[in-house]
Amino acid sequence: MLTPRHQALLMTLAGMTVGVAVFGAVLAFNGNPLAGDDTPAGIVNSQPAASTPARTDGLQPDSLQYAVQTFGSADAPVSAEVPTGWKSSQAGTRPRFLDPTGVWQLRFDTRGSKQSPDELVAARARSINERDLKVISRDNGTLIYTYVDQTRGPRMGLSRWISTDGGTSSAVEITVGGRPQDEAGLRAILQHATDTLQLPPSAGDTRPN
Template identity: 85%
Template sequence: MLTPRHQALVMTLAGMTVGVAVFGAVLAVNGNPLAGDDTPAGIVNSQPAPSTPSRTNGLQPDSVQYSLQSFGSTSAPVTAEVPTGWKSSDDGTRPRFLDPTGVWQIRFDTRGSKQSPDKLVDNRLRSIDERDLKVISRDNGTLIYTYVDQTRGPRMGLSRWVSTDGGQSSAVEITVGGRPQDEAGLRAILQHATDTLRLSDTDNDNRPN
């Protein structure tokens, strides 16, 4: 027969056993708060959704629409179609049209030159001082190249000199710039500007050498 003291000890042990069982059930439901997870019980700990990635397939030809722009000088006006929404702060002889993000651009130089397009390709290639310069092609008065810009990273440039006298001299330079992954779109923009380029008829020859 248990003494009152023994009976009290048995009751205490029984209470501790029940308490451990209840605590174990709580851990099974809510997870172990001692396992290093600071998430409150009942709240799912999920990783935040990644931000929308930037377009990695580059500028595509079918995504570009065009608008007619006028520039040049009063005595020798020039028109050409450039991508819609690209703006230039100058409508003179050397306008540069930038897209709203600043990633792409097209530039014209309507002053012309008495040198042939092929000669101007050679001159431009010698003047480029950029890191990791790589020439993609240099055919028919057009220079295509890539380089690495210190702040913007990998870049691509396409420069074309347009002749109106069978290659004896150059009337207009068109340069398009963007990223290497934009090559298809940049080529399309350069070709469209070339196809839509309109020069005024003038007998004045003030072109530099």
């Protein structure tokens, strides 16, 4: 026969068993919030912030300064202003000025042609053999196009032919190159080179066809 003390102990154990069972049932219904959670106490998990997009700003006109460069031939020197710090790896009638990073370039061809600027625009558009070539415009003796270079990725080119006889023939070609996001800067360089171009007095027509 159980004594009153033994009866009280059994009632206490029974109560604890019921409590554990109820707590287990609650966890089963709501899910265990502690399972698989390594977050220290006091720290609330949240969705990771979206990554900041990489800067895609291209070459800007207001970042450019210019200096005069002379090229051409001894008998027919030509000059124009090119961006400061850009160096040419070759002189003569076809200099090509590169920025220190090699991303942008400015090229001149002073040999001239008996073809008109519009004819040369059409010929250049047909001759470009690059992947994903897209001609953007071909107005006023200027060809603007984009393509994808196998090594450097998306590229943009702007070529302009300058006439000194009303468009009958072409005296100089100016070409700038860079990336599509550099368009504003490339246009500024092309226009500045055009505005500052100094040609020698004509001394007979020695231009190729």
